[in-house]
Amino acid sequence: MQPDPLSQAFEHARLGRLDEAAERLDVVLAANPDNASANHLLGVIRAHQGRIEEALSLVKRAATSPAATAEMHASLGAVLYKLGDTNEAIDAYERALAVTPGYTDALNALANIYRQEQKAARAGDNARPATIKPELLRAKANSGPGYHGVVPGWHFAMMDDRKRNEAYEAAIRRAVPGKRVLDIGTGAGLLALMAARAGAAKVTTCEAVSVIAERARQIIVANGMADRVTVVPMKSTALSVPGLLAERAEVLVTETFASGLISEGVLPTVEHAHEYLLTENAAIIPAAASIMGYLAGGPRLHGMLFVDRIAGFDLSAFNEFAPPMLDVALDNVQHRALSDDAELMRFDLRQKRFPAGGVRLGIKATRSGICVGIAQWIKLELDAQTTYENRPSLHGDYNGHWTHIVHRFPRPVTVAPGDVVPVLFRHDRTQIGIDLLD
Numbered sequence: 001m002q003p004d005p006l007s008q009a010f011e012h013a014r015l016g017r018l019d020e021a022a023e024r025l026d027v028v029l030a031a032n033p034d035n036a037s038a039n040h041l042l043g044v045i046r047a048h049q050g051r052i053e054e055a056l057s058l059v060k061r062a063a064t065s066p067a068a069t070a071e072m073h074a075s076l077g078a079v080l081y082k083l084g085d086t087n088e089a090i091d092a093y094e095r096a097l098a099v100t101p102g103y104t105d106a107l108n109a110l111a112n113i114y115r116q117e118q119k120a121a122r123a124g125d126n127a128r129p130a131t132i133k134p135e136l137l138r139a140k141a142n143s144g145p146g147y148h149g150v151v152p153g154w155h156f157a158m159m160d161d162r163k164r165n166e167a168y169e170a171a172i173r174r175a176v177p178g179k180r181v182l183d184i185g186t187g188a189g190l191l192a193l194m195a196a197r198a199g200a201a202k203v204t205t206c207e208a209v210s211v212i213a214e215r216a217r218q219i220i221v222a223n224g225m226a227d228r229v230t231v232v233p234m235k236s237t238a239l240s241v242p243g244l245l246a247e248r249a250e251v252l253v254t255e256t257f258a259s260g261l262i263s264e265g266v267l268p269t270v271e272h273a274h275e276y277l278l279t280e281n282a283a284i285i286p287a288a289a290s291i292m293g294y295l296a297g298g299p300r301l302h303g304m305l306f307v308d309r310i311a312g313f314d315l316s317a318f319n320e321f322a323p324p325m326l327d328v329a330l331d332n333v334q335h336r337a338l339s340d341d342a343e344l345m346r347f348d349l350r351q352k353r354f355p356a357g358g359v360r361l362g363i364k365a366t367r368s369g370i371c372v373g374i375a376q377w378i379k380l381e382l383d384a385q386t387t388y389e390n391r392p393s394l395h396g397d398y399n400g401h402w403t404h405i406v407h408r409f410p411r412p413v414t415v416a417p418g419d420v421v422p423v424l425f426r427h428d429r430t431q432i433g434i435d436l437l438d
Contacts, residue, residue, distance in 0.1 A: 171382035330392035358426035
């Protein structure tokens with residue numbers, strides 16, 4: 001007997017195959033949109049992938065189900081806290097404890113929130129500390145870190161991405177000696193530490209999530225760099241000169257890029273930095289960022305994007321529900337590149353403004369086949385000497401922590417060498433899209 005899609009999804013998730021798990025969960029939710037287990041697991045996966053708004057919708061649906069478990073309420077609390085909704089997060093954790101008294105994850109999380117809010121109050125913040133019922137902090141309140149869900153799982157793969165790290169450090173070593181550096185998106189403090197080690201005169205690094213900022217500060221102290229690196233627990237858009245920055249920075253370092261390049265808000269962030277935080281000719285690392293792609297096809301990829309006849313039944317009408325984009329690690333998916341690589345759009349981050357826009361492109365096929373869309377990856381020009389990109393490997397090699405995106409065409413397109421496929425590439429400053437043109 002074939003295992004049901006939900007069981008398959010849990011097994012894929014257990015083995016770390018998140019894209020495959022999400023595919024099976026989509027099947028479950030198409031049949032039953034209120035399935036609490038499926039909504040919860042898909043929400044957790046989306047949180048790990050950095051798609052936090054989608055994660056919130058999914059885990060909220062799970063937590064409001066009559067079948068909601070303590071784990072589902074706690075997951076909702078973790079997502080809400082990551083979004084800065086502290087009081088709503090507390091309510092969610094308390095609901096978890098109402099379902100399962102003594103639930104360790106909820107107790108740890110509440111204790112952590114309480115500690116962070118008290119620290120913020122002592123530091124002079126206007127906000128009052130969150131009110132948490134004292135009885136909820138008894139027993140095992142301090143028995144564990146309580147940080148589940150604060151940092152998405154992909155963040156660790158990012159820090160372990162040697163190719164990325166080497167590219168950033170090479171550019172940092174050339175740019176920062178003797179300079180004032182602003183690092184946006186502290187995380188664990190890795191890039192700020194690199195800048196300090198490379199001889200920066202002063203490094204200011206900002207992190208919007210206070211729990212992460214505090215841990216980064218501890219890491220910087222432990223590595224002996226506290227005299228050169230200052231961690232600011234807020235978004236860069238809350239900084240000003242003079243203020244938390246005494247002078248404008250001469251170098252900007254940031255890694256606030258998503259698999260879709262701009263969906264973490266890097267363009268508005270860099271715009272603000274140019275206007276308020278950087279010197280006129282500041283060095284930007286990376287200096288430019290591009291979205292790359294090629295026409296893609298192959299039976300496996302076709303089956304992931306389109307449905308035709310299954311078990312003798314015509315299911316093609318279901319294609320109207322297919323999403324326009326598919327997040328997938330193409331290194332692990334057999335497919336065919338049907339064109340040469342193409343630069344779809346390039347952003348020079350040394351510019352001061354990034355208006356929304358679009359461009360019409362004609363991508364020339366170099367191979368025959370059925371094209372189902374465009375496989376997309378990112379390319380970073382750290383400086384004039386060093387680049388990084390995570391182009392999909394057709395041989396199963398690992399190409400970095402960022403995943404790839406397939407922009408699905410509304411219908412498969414048969415191509416032969418020399419055929420030109422017209423597309424419109426567009427962006428609204430935070431999201432990208434590719435449309436097949438007639």
